[in-house]
Every structure is written in structure tokens, then in C-alpha cells.
Amino acid sequence: MIDAPETDEGWFALHDFRTVDWDAWRDAPERDRETAIEDAAAFQKHREALARSDAGDSAVFSVTGSKADLLFVHFRETLDELDRIQRSFEQTEFAAYTERAHSYVSVSEVSGYVSDEYFTNPEEVDDGLKNYIEGKLTPEIPDDTYVSFYPMSKRRQPGQNWYDLDFEERADLMAGHGDVGREYAGKIKQVIASSVGLDDWEWGVTLFGDDPTDIKDIVYEMRFDEASSKYGEFGDFYVGRRFPPADFDAFLAG
């Protein structure tokens, strides 16, 4: 019997991708567009302000490429809050100019690969690790300009079956994976959230950085890592640029 790692869960995450209906936008009277912009800005400002009060976090990004125009990222303590955020967006005047392009539901997670001790002797865990884990479970969205989101699963093919490896092998592979991540400390922050049972892939990965070539570099370097090269299966990638809610008008003005 192969053992699943122990896990602890933190905030739930909603990645909400929207396209702008540019035809409707161009055709809208100036006054309606102003109301819509104000509404969008107020909605998002409110979400980001609430978020700062330790109960989650929110940010909005302009997405490059035609798969979406906007990515709203929300972390919250409960799935219910995400459900309400998603529907309350539909009540804004701005929603009329958008269509849902994609979404992703997940929950931030730490597992026994990171620290066995955290699960077996929680009292003995030092403050550094505690803070590290706390940061993983209640992930603040950093101020970095760029974001990359993609979902991933571990393979279960003959000869490449992650779920057939024993715990030690998986822990070793995860440690190697973590080593690559540490090379990018200060350049790339990442949020890993589990979507097993919640969405179509097993994890959602969100990377933040101030230089998009760092995003390219870390994903490329990790692809040579056995945890990815043999066992990783990746979904679609979305790249975006953060903007403050006050800049919805600039975003929509092109």
C-alpha cells in the first residue's frame, strides 16, 4: 500500500478568467462605459481592501493573448466566499462587457514532502518553518508585475506512475524540485494549490515575478527536473500583467 502524504490546507483560491466583449464595449455610450469602469474598479478595490485584512487576498491582471483579457485571483478562507465573489461580479455593470473564459478552483496546501515533522511533532517545529508553512497556507499576493498560471497533474502511466512511487522517492523528487525553486528566491514567488476533487487537474500553480523571462526560466529549468520531466503533465498557461483597480480605464482604453 502506497501512502499519500499528509496535508494541511489553507485558503481557497479562485482564478477567474474573463474576456472583454470589445464589440459591446466600443458600441456602449460613453456614460455607460464610465459607470462600468467605476463599478469594476469599486468591485476590485473592495475585494483587495477586504483581502488585506488577513482574511485573504485579491488581484487583477491583464492577460496577454486571446485566451482571456482579465485574470482575477482571489484567495479566501472559505469556498463560500469565492462562490459569492464570482456571483457578485456578475452584479456589476462591468460584467455586461465580459464573458467567462476559464476558471480554476483550488485550495492552498502544504504536505508531508515539505516537512514530515510539521505533521508528526507540530510542537517541535521551529518558528522559521512555521512561518514558511503559514505563508504557504495564507498566501499574500506579492506586488510583482507579472503572473503565470497553469494547472498540472502527476502522471500515472506505466513506467511514469508518480502514485506508484513510495513516499521516500516522492519526497526526494520534491526536494530536488524545491532546490530549483530556491535558485529563484527573490525573483519568483509561487503559490501551489491542490485541486484534487475540486477542478480538472490536480494542482494549480501561480507564479509571480517582475521579469517574465524569469518565469520562462524557472518553468524551463524545472522541466528537466525528474519530478516534472517524468511525472509532470501540464495544462494551458496564462501570462498576465498586474494593474491596480484604479487603472481599469487605462486597461480598457487599450
Added chain:
Amino acid sequence: MIDAPETDEGWFALHDFRTVDWDAWRDAPERDRETAIEDAAAFQKHREALARSDAGDSAVFSVTGSKADLLFVHFRETLDELDRIQRSFEQTEFAAYTERAHSYVSVSEVSGYVSDEYFTNPEEVDDGLKNYIEGKLTPEIPDDTYVSFYPMSKRRQPGQNWYDLDFEERADLMAGHGDVGREYAGKIKQVIASSVGLDDWEWGVTLFGDDPTDIKDIVYEMRFDEASSKYGEFGDFYVGRRFPPADFDAFLAG
């Protein structure tokens, strides 16, 4: 010749996923929206009330993420009833504000893996098992807040061919699978329904629980189980939150 397990069938299941056409909803006059809400509530109340009378069960869930907004789950004695439910929904005023996003048709099932005796010596089966099996075949929808639905099939690749294993091996693997399920007794209830010949995957799985992290945990833990890790192929996952028919207005108000 490999033997198929014996099976017994109970209620048929329809999982009916709908998106809300929020643009139409926002544009509708207040009066039309009120009628639509009343109609939706009455439709679903009626389905749930009828259902409680031992002839099936029904529930509605708010779906998180953009794949759908609503999931209607209906269990009924016959496929015809499900067919009628699906079309009678289209006669409601509320239907005008929804679009069909997805659906799943299946029939609840117990098989020889659970109890060979039930099929070979039905009179000798004890009451506990009889009740257990009855519960599997006429599955009441529990009051738990959250739902997760996903379809699955067993693999038939070289080296991972479920249908090429002999009965004993499959029964052992299913027993191991059941052991994981029992760890979640009291936390997670599941309905397994066969869709072989009825829909695109071989089974539809519906999980109910009061904590969505339990849903994540049980699916994750089971993935390490050989029945899943080697032989399971999974479709898209949908997660939702139950609400009573009386709350359609709250749901639609965001």
C-alpha cells in the same frame, strides 16, 4: 474468459449542469425576474418534495467556477422520469435565463465486488448488508453542504488493463479502495452510478461532505490506491454548494 461482476441496479441519476445567462438576467425587468425566481423555486421544491416520498431524491447546488452555475441532481426510479424532469425544466420561466452546460446520465449500481453472496445466496445475506446495498441502490441525497461530481473509467492499456484482471484481483483492489472510503465515514458520503452504455464514461461519482477539504483529501488519498493509480481515468470535476429552493433569489442576487 474474464468474468464481468454481477450487478444490481437501482435508481437512475441525472446530473444537470446549467450556466446562468447573466446578461439576460441583468437586463430582465424586475417583475420577470421575480416570476422566474418563483418558478425555479417551485420547480425544484416540487422535485425535492416528490423525491422525499421514497421514489427518488433531488437537490440543487451552486457551482463554483465558470464551467457551470447550477447543478441539479435527480435520482429517480426510471429513466423516463429523468427525461421528463429535464424537459419540464425547460417549461419554467427561469429556463430562459439558463443554458445547458453539461449533463450526466447514470444508474446506481452494486456489484459482486461488494458482496458475492448478495448475488449467489440472496436469502443468506444479513440485514446490515441488505440495508447497505439498499442505500446504494436508492441513494438519498444527504444534507451535507458540498458536492463534488466527476466521471471515471477503468483503463484498458497494456500493463494497466482493468478488464484483463481476473475477478479476484479486481475484488481485492476494490476492497482496498473501500478501506480508504471507510476512513472518511461520517465525513464523506458517496454515490457511485454506472454510465456504461448511457454516457461517455463508465461511472459517475458524486461525493457529499460538510468540509470541501475532506472532498479533496479522500480523492487525493484514493489516487494512491492501486485501483485508481493504475486503473483509474478521470474526467472533469465540478464542485458545488447546496442551497434550498427557497434561496434561488439569494443565489441570483450574488
Added chain:
Amino acid sequence: MIDAPETDEGWFALHDFRTVDWDAWRDAPERDRETAIEDAAAFQKHREALARSDAGDSAVFSVTGSKADLLFVHFRETLDELDRIQRSFEQTEFAAYTERAHSYVSVSEVSGYVSDEYFTNPEEVDDGLKNYIEGKLTPEIPDDTYVSFYPMSKRRQPGQNWYDLDFEERADLMAGHGDVGREYAGKIKQVIASSVGLDDWEWGVTLFGDDPTDIKDIVYEMRFDEASSKYGEFGDFYVGRRFPPADFDAFLAG
């Protein structure tokens, strides 16, 4: 060199899946709906009547689930007739309330697996076999209530390459497959039609039965058969319930 089996072809088949545009239907004036219903009933009555005169057969089914609402099945002597049926449907008033959801084009077929003799010494074939083969090539649609349609192909992967087996092996596997089918004699009737070169999969399978759990059972049992477990690849499944053309109004009334 591997030999293809000899084949003989009979009627061509069109499976025409349609969704109802329920929004348009609800919004249509009562008079227009009446005309549309009459038109649909007349169209299908005419197709079924013509069909009974030994030149084919036709039936219409209500499909459960959101992939389609209606399945029209037409068997005809020529592909041209199917082409005309498909376009003449578009001339009905009812067509305005439907959209094409899916279709399948195939031709009923018997092959050397069923009877080598039929192809090598046709005069020596006994009447029983002749009638059996005639029934396969000019398949009347039985009166059974339920239908299941799915397309399938044979695999050509390393270790699971149907087209790499010699004729005897394939004939043996087909015979085993036929044995399972015979267990369901009286319960399930099936029409197997080739779509090689005509549509996206190699065959279309149509099952008819009065109990949908029999449909589930036969497909499930056959999946353990080596012809399916090792060599079968299946597409999407559609399940429906037959109704007479006179019941279009009942169908549309929910």
C-alpha cells in the same frame, strides 16, 4: 500480409442528433408552435411510413442529457436518400427550433467473421443464416422503447493492434463477442454499421431494448471481452427513448 475480412453492405444509416432551441420555442406564438409540431409529426410520419415499405426504416427518440434532445435514425438503401432526408428536415417549420448537435453516417455490414461460407460458397448457405444476414443488412428498427448509440474503432497500438492480428484470431475474438450478444437475445437487438471512410470512427453501434439496464449490462459485460477490453476504443454514448411522431407535442410540452 494481413487479410481484411470480406464484407457485404446493406442499408446506409444516418443518426441525426438535434437539440431543441428552447428559448425560441418558449418565445414562439402558440400558432407557430402548432404548425411546427404538425410539420415535425408529418415529416417523421412520412419517413416512417415510407420506411416500412421495405426500403428502409426510420424512428425518432427523445435523448436524455444535454448532448442532444432528439435522435432521428434513418436507414435507407442509398446514401443519397439520407442526404435528402437531412436537407428536407431543414425545410420543415420545426427545424427553426432545432440545432444540429451531432450526426453519424454509416453503412450496415456483414463480414467474413460472421460466416466465411456466405462469401466463399453463397449457394451453400442455409436459409437460417441467409435470413440472419439479410436482417443485418436491412435492419428494421424494433419497437423497443430505449436506444443507445455509440461509435467505436479497433485499436492499433503496440501490443493492442487489432489490424495486426491474423484472420483466425480476429474471428475467434468476434465469436466470443457474439456469444455475449447471444446471452441478451430477446432483450437487446443491435445494428452494427461500418463508417470506415464515411465518418470519424470505424463503426456505429445502435442498441435497442425495453430495459435501459439491459443496455448497461450488455455493454459492461462485453467490455470484459478481449475484443473490447484489448482492442475496443469507444466514443460518446447517447441514450434515448422512442416516441411515435404523433407525440411531438407531448415531447415539446415537457
Added chain:
Amino acid sequence: MIDAPETDEGWFALHDFRTVDWDAWRDAPERDRETAIEDAAAFQKHREALARSDAGDSAVFSVTGSKADLLFVHFRETLDELDRIQRSFEQTEFAAYTERAHSYVSVSEVSGYVSDEYFTNPEEVDDGLKNYIEGKLTPEIPDDTYVSFYPMSKRRQPGQNWYDLDFEERADLMAGHGDVGREYAGKIKQVIASSVGLDDWEWGVTLFGDDPTDIKDIVYEMRFDEASSKYGEFGDFYVGRRFPPADFDAFLAG
């Protein structure tokens, strides 16, 4: 180092699949429909007439099944001409009643598998072969009633990697493939055009014949051929029936 075969290229091919917007068609005033029919007929008559003057060929087919209603096939000396044909169709009144369903871009090709000599000692090639190759490179569309189109690629999996075979092996397999084709001489004509670098698969295959069961038979028989059974990967299949431009009205009348 594995050698690619030498190739020579002839006419470019555009397969342009369209669906008819039957709702718009039914709603159009009689006069508009007449103009549209005239326009469609004139457009296609012009294309077919020009084509007969040795600079290409064109034909239109009614497609059976819901994937498309019409298939326009155009062979021309340059890719530019195809690009212009595609856009000039959009200038017709008829285009308003159609939507693009699919397309395929390719270039007719002969390769060293057919004749090594043609590439190494072109002067020594006899007239019969020259004519044969000329026919492959400037393929006239025959008058046969039925057409089948499908794209294909060669596999590159371990154990089934066409591109890893040496030239002789590939030439042998292609010769065996050609033998099957020759059995259908007089019944089936085929045009093979390369789409490597031009469209999503490696080749587009167009079969013409007066009996659609011959189309089924040749594709089925070839599937047992090692070049297909081990190395062939096939896309979607479209089947159609040719009609002269003057019959657009009959086509549209159902």
C-alpha cells in the same frame, strides 16, 4: 541519419467546408434566395470553367451529416489563387447563408517512394510513368459521384515510428499500400496532397468513386496494411455527393 524521400510538388489544394445557416435561409425573402442561388452557381461555374483550362480544377459536393453541408474542392497552381478563391466566395450573396465549418490546405505531391528514377534520372523515365506522375501533380477532379476526404499523419511512437524506418522499409510499405490501391483501379481515384507545414496533419487524402461502399472498402482494406495499421493516424472523415453548380437550387430546396 534517416533520409527523407525526395518530393516534387504540383497543384495546391483547398478543401473548403461550409455549413448552411438554415434558419437564415428559411427566413430570407424569396428574391434574396434567388439572388443568392444565382450568385453561388455563378461563382462555382466560373471556378469550374477556369479550372478546366489546365490551370487547376474545382468541384462542389453536398456533405452528408452535420459536420458540414457543402465541400468546395479547389486545385490551383499557386497558394495565392486559393487564398483569393476563399475570400472571393465571401463576396457572394450566398456566403451570407453559410458558415465556415472546416478547411484543409495542402499541395499535391509525388515522392521517391513512387519512383526513385524520376528524381535521379528524370530523362530516363518512360512516358507511362511521366503521365502517371503528371496526373498526380495536376489532379483533375473525376466525374465520380461521391467523395471522401480525411487527413492523416504517420506515427512517431516507440515501436511505431515511421520516421525512424529506413528508406527501403518505407518504400516497401508504400508499395504494399499501392498494391491495395491498384485493386480498386477503375472504382476509386485518389489524390494525396502533403500538408506538412501547411495544415494540422501531414497529408490530406481525397477519394472519388461512384459507389460509396467502394470508398468504405478501400479504406477498410488499407487499414490492415502495415503502412496504415502500424503507422497511420487518421483525422475526421467527410463524405459527400457531387452536384453541378446549376443544382444549387435543388440542393437548397432539400
Added chain:
Amino acid sequence: MIDAPETDEGWFALHDFRTVDWDAWRDAPERDRETAIEDAAAFQKHREALARSDAGDSAVFSVTGSKADLLFVHFRETLDELDRIQRSFEQTEFAAYTERAHSYVSVSEVSGYVSDEYFTNPEEVDDGLKNYIEGKLTPEIPDDTYVSFYPMSKRRQPGQNWYDLDFEERADLMAGHGDVGREYAGKIKQVIASSVGLDDWEWGVTLFGDDPTDIKDIVYEMRFDEASSKYGEFGDFYVGRRFPPADFDAFLAG
């Protein structure tokens, strides 16, 4: 531990595919069409002019086949510029007649496979190589008439895992790949840009040439190269013909 190659990055690339809404175009008043054409031409002229000033490059192509009508290619120093270009296009009058069909985001790249020295002893690199690499990182769009775009990834299957090869093996395979490319010097120019972490495949390849059969030939020949035959996975292919911004009217007139 397998080493990723070192890389250097240059300009970012946006491939922006659009379809023309021909129905809207046909229905638009002459005056609106003129404004739209002028706007499209001005937009693109401006992008191409700016581009010539060493800060990037831009071009527009007519796409053959129904996957798109137009391909806009933009290379720029920053991802932000591409994001703005994409949105400012939506502000043109012409945008109202287009829909987004597809897009691709990538960044031009040179890697240690091309020159280890460039990364280890940059001062010792001779001017020829420096210019070559500079050309790769700041790729001017050549004046060639035809373009072909496709995305690709390297495989990670058992027996065909690029990321499991050591650096020398990969460098050798890339060198063989480069040899094929050099045969087409003067005929085909190519831009290879990485999309790891940015878009759905690992690289985007853009080929330019004056003869579309050269495009077919180079891709076909490279497919026999082990780097492609064993390790390459390819996405959809788009082929187009360049036109100057002043010819938008000719393009739209068919």
C-alpha cells in the same frame, strides 16, 4: 541531475490570429467600411514603422484556410508593449469586423545548444557568432511572401523523453537539426521563440519563405531528424501570405 541549457532572451513575440466577420462586413455601409480599412491600415502601418526603428518588428498576413483570416505578428522588447498592441487593436474601427481566432505569446531565445561559449566566455565570442545570436534575439521579419507558424514541445514519454537526455545528446540532436536548417539557407528564415510558462506549448516556430513548397520541404525533412521524429510534438499549423498595410482594401475585397 539533468542540466537545462543556459539561455538568453531577446524580443517578445505576439502572434495574433483573427477571423473576419464577413457577414458584418458585407452588411456594413460603404462609408463604415472605408473608415475601417483606413483604420486597419493606419494601425498596422504605425506598428510596422515603429518597429523598423530597431525596437521590434511587425507584419500582417492573409491566412489560407478557415482557422483564421489574418495573422498579425509583432516582436517587441517587452511583454507590456505586446499587451498594449493587442488592446489598442481593439480600439480600431476595423476590430468590429474581426474576432479573435487564436494567439501565441513567446520570447525569442538562444540557448547553450547553439554556443556554449557565448554563455561561458562571452568576450571570446567572435563577431560572426555575435551577429548571428543578435539576429536570433532581435529578429527582423524578412520580406518573404509566405509565413508558416506552429507551436511545438519536446516529448517526455518513456523511451522518448527529451528532458531525460544529457546535455551532450541534446546538443548533438540540435546540431543535426541545425544542419537541415542550413540546407535551406537563403530559402527559409526561421524564428524560434520559447513559450515555456507563457503559452500552451514550449516553443513557437515562425518560418518565412518565398516559395510555400520550401516551407513544406523543410518541415518534412526535419521530421526525419531524430530531434523531431523521436522528441517533437507539434500543434496546429497556420500558413499565410504577407501583404502591406496599404492592401487591406484589396484583402477585404476578396
